[in-house]
Amino acid sequence: MKEKILMIGLGAMGSVLARLLLEQGKHVTVWNRSEAKAGKLVEAGATFTADIHRAVADSDIILICLLDYPATEQVLTGVSLEGKTVVQLSTGTPQDARSMAASFTERGAAYLDGAILATPSQMGAAETPIFLSGSSAAWKHAEPALRILGGGLKYMGEAPGAASAWDLAALSSMFGMMIGFLNGAGIMESEGMSVADLGQMVRDISPVLGQMIKDTGDDIQEQRYAEPQSSIDICAGTFELMVRLSAENKIDGGFAGFAQQMFRKAQGAGFGQERISALMKTLR
Ligand SMILES: NC(=O)c1ccc[n+]([C@@H]2O[C@H](COP(=O)([O-])OP(=O)(O)OC[C@H]3O[C@@H](n4cnc5c(N)ncnc54)[C@H](OP(=O)(O)O)[C@@H]3O)[C@@H](O)[C@H]2O)c1
Structure with missing residues (x-):
């Protein structure tokens, strides 16, 4: 039947x-x-x-x-x-x-x-x-x-919780990138440039971005924090600039300020010369 x-x-x-x-x-x-x-x-x-x-x-x-x-x-x-x-x-x-x-x-x-x-x-x-x-x-x-x-x-x-944990973790990765992109769109608009071109560029470099995410995931899993190629101090500088740009170009600074705080917290905890995976130590 x-x-x-x-x-x-x-x-x-x-x-x-x-x-x-x-x-x-x-x-x-x-x-x-x-x-x-x-x-x-x-x-x-x-x-x-x-x-x-x-x-x-x-x-x-x-x-x-x-x-x-x-x-x-x-x-x-x-x-x-x-x-x-x-x-x-x-x-x-x-x-x-x-x-x-x-x-x-x-x-x-x-x-x-x-x-x-x-x-x-x-x-x-x-x-x-x-x-x-x-x-x-x-x-x-x-x-x-x-x-x-x-x-x-x-x-x-x-x-039973595994499927939704994976779902929300994947959604977090996707929407985190989307929010970062929207902030980037604000930068492009405020400089009179094409947001569509930024979307195209992000798509073109997405395999490289994906590899960076994978490498960071491996670092966190293996608790590898030392010998950075790009230290937390260097990455933090990006958000110091972005907060200043937000004020100069009069665009929403919420995203830049949030990221700046995350990096400053890690620097305050003494992780400035470690890999970006060390942000996880402050998040934990
Ligand atoms: N849409 C997507 O792209 C997407 C993607 C992945 C997962 N999902 C998930 O799939 C689920 C449904 O999404 P959807 O897009 O189909 O939402 P939706 O169009 O808003 O439909 C919601 C459904 O839930 C019913 N409902 C809401 N409250 C209820 C209540 N108190 N008692 C009985 N029925 C109730 C609605 O009934 P009525 O018709 O009577 O209002 C309708 O059948 C959500 O959990 C969503 O997160 C959606």
């Missing part, structure tokens, strides 16, 4: 996930707080079940893509999860994942926590990354359906 999949949550992401499953001929039931969002998916072959108890009872694999974990708790309060494979694809913290894993496992579910590292229009491609961790039985059961949603699946083992 055909496996039954329930998609809970039909926002920007959940509706795309449901559609991808339907396109691959899966038996899909959908549930959403606002019923209207189910209309087009029903036209495409999904079943809408307004009663969440019945929707879960009639399904084998429960995929969740709601705003967050509290919304998930709310929607599934009092719903029997006995014998179900539950995959949480909403974004949360590792602690959110651990708490939900404990509570849903106690309620009889096999629980897998997931993190989607892509936008709705990027879903369903061979390389689309989705991190997963938690019950290996749930992983084995849900993997074929999940592979339709993104070919770049990465199962990170039984610890």
Whole structure:
């Protein structure tokens, strides 16, 4: 008999996930707080079940893509999860994942926590990354359906918090760079130059930037701080200049000031002649 999949949550992401499953001929039931969002998916072959108890009872694999974990708790309060494979694809913290894993496992579910590292229009491609961790039985059961949603699946083992830790660490790296770029965009604008050209240049040198990040990661892991090629004192000078430039060009100095403080703190702790990896010692 055909496996039954329930998609809970039909926002920007959940509706795309449901559609991808339907396109691959899966038996899909959908549930959403606002019923209207189910209309087009029903036209495409999904079943809408307004009663969440019945929707879960009639399904084998429960995929969740709601705003967050509290919304998930709310929607599934009092719903029997006995014998179900539950995959949480909403974004949360590792602690959110651990708490939900404990509570849903106690309620009889096999629980897998997931993190989607892509936008709705990027879903369903061979390389689309989705991190997963938690019950290996749930992983084995849900993997074929999940592979339709993104070919770049990465199962990170039984610890339920692993997927969201990786997700938030990767998002931190991405948005940290994006905020630095926006500060750079302010510099370009204030000098009457093209922000688009800066974007192009950053893309062109991104393999070099990526290598610098990787080398710093290796240094932190190995606790290698001495013999810098570019010392904290030298790097700190960049932000002294940037704070001055912000004042001179009358642009927002928040980013430059934040970074200046980080470097000054490390210098104050005596790490001025160490590698940039030594900033981690003050962060810890
Ligand atoms: N969009 C992305 O690019 C992206 C990428 C990666 C991960 N994600 C994650 O995917 C999840 C969903 O994102 P989205 O972009 O689909 O968000 P969205 O378009 O804002 O949809 C939110 C969904 O949550 C439901 N919801 C919110 N509060 C609720 C509550 N108290 N009770 C019941 N349902 C509730 C909404 O129901 P209604 O329709 O009734 O309002 C809707 O189905 C988030 O955790 C997000 O971080 C999104």
